[in-house]
Amino acid sequence: MNAQLEISNTEANATKTPLSCIFCVGFDLGICSGLSGDTTPGPQSLKVRQSAQMATARRIIWRSQDLQEIVPVICSGWAAAIVMLSNGSRQIVSFLLPGDVISTTLLFEARPYCLIEAITDVRYRAFSRADLKSMLYREPEMLDKFSKAWVDEKARADQLIVDLGRRTANERIARLILGLFDRLEKRGMVRSQPLEFEFPLRQHHIADATGLTPVHVSKVLTELRRSQVINISERSLTILDLPALRRIGHTR
Amino acid sequence: MNAQLEISNTEANATKTPLSCIFCVGFDLGICSGLSGDTTPGPQSLKVRQSAQMATARRIIWRSQDLQEIVPVICSGWAAAIVMLSNGSRQIVSFLLPGDVISTTLLFEARPYCLIEAITDVRYRAFSRADLKSMLYREPEMLDKFSKAWVDEKARADQLIVDLGRRTANERIARLILGLFDRLEKRGMVRSQPLEFEFPLRQHHIADATGLTPVHVSKVLTELRRSQVINISERSLTILDLPALRRIGHTR
């Protein structure tokens, strides 16, 4: 799947979206004018070729080992970066939320080792890797902004290492939920009173992210529901007792 | 512990070291003339303030939560980046070998969340973060070289995530050994026939890196020795049967 790059800065099919693009890397970098109908593109926005793309739920956006000359940024929807093993099991390396760049390393390395799968329907923008790179060279202050994404990405990866290496199933699942909660809250995607947010993950996603089996995830989740800590229904998660959830996850 | 930066490019106590600095990030970036007695510093070498430092085995080089205005690069010896948990257990996030920068994120984020512990006696150079950054801005081709370390670091982190999430104890330990073997071989630090390299890790290091207990590490290692796959003695590891080790680790 070679992505054809088309210059499409004028957002033709810009629907009214609840997500503000303000927290997006692309918006921050000034290379994307967003979905919000803002018709004043930043000064750089014409310098980076890009194309708006769609992927429907459960589709693979790209496979590992494909050479990719693009750097995708999620506009709406959830996706996952997944490593497949020869024995058929999978490990989700990171969840990708609206505003996330798939990985900052794609700027430098064209060959990813994991595949990207859409969890919900996903809209994303594919930026030209070469254009982004040359922009980074010409305008050093871009590096600062990009480095934020890099530091963030690495912190989450190291966090996951600790969770998988040294924490129990209950802790892992509680921390996964809390981590997603934090990230979504920063984007203004959490309703308060009660704390509630869209939660499109299937239990097998949670299993693949926490290194557990779907069966065991089910048991932990039913226990969390029974004890009135969280509730999940209709692809939506409600945190009923945040302090308790933090206690279980050993976060303060 | 605030590191005092001193300009010390002339290596006063340069001992004859077997390690060639050729594979070091600092050397590659042209900011360090190395230990090899090479008296022709690169054109950039005076632009970045640095200081040579030492740490003896089992000492902590720096603690988490300390503000750090330096970016250290290991010159000789082994170190580990460790996250401590409140219950006392530890997770080694990465092993640091000669030529490694402790973390590329330190360029952008002064506050690390893990501590660095010397495994052997360690010599390292502390480069000024501010100087490195401004050099990166002024000379874009530096970014290319630095990005290699960046991509490498992320690939190893993601690899560890997969190992901890979806692999058994045998696989994890085999892959840890193979990973260190690969990295050391690239630095010319492996003797061949038989394959042998310095291996200063205690079993508790292996345990903390693989998310296992020291007791279980011991059992796996004795089994690997019994079946003539590896041998460890006197802080040196010999790979007796590389194909078998790869089979156990599911790498080809």
Place this chain on the structure above:
DNA sequence: CGGTGTCTTGAATACCATCAAGTCTTGTGG
């Protein structure tokens, strides 16, 4: 010489995986 750190070994236990059966939902084609 005792103390500390390292490693080994065995027994008991805990946690999570595997297996299996069944419910319920979702999607699809006749």
Place this chain on the structure above:
DNA sequence: CCACAAGACTTGATGGTATTCAAGACACCG
């Protein structure tokens, strides 16, 4: 619209891998 298939989730029984607990051997060091 219904029949059927596939996917998602639950629940209980059983089993395996790794942990915990404990004791002892050994080396190194002040």
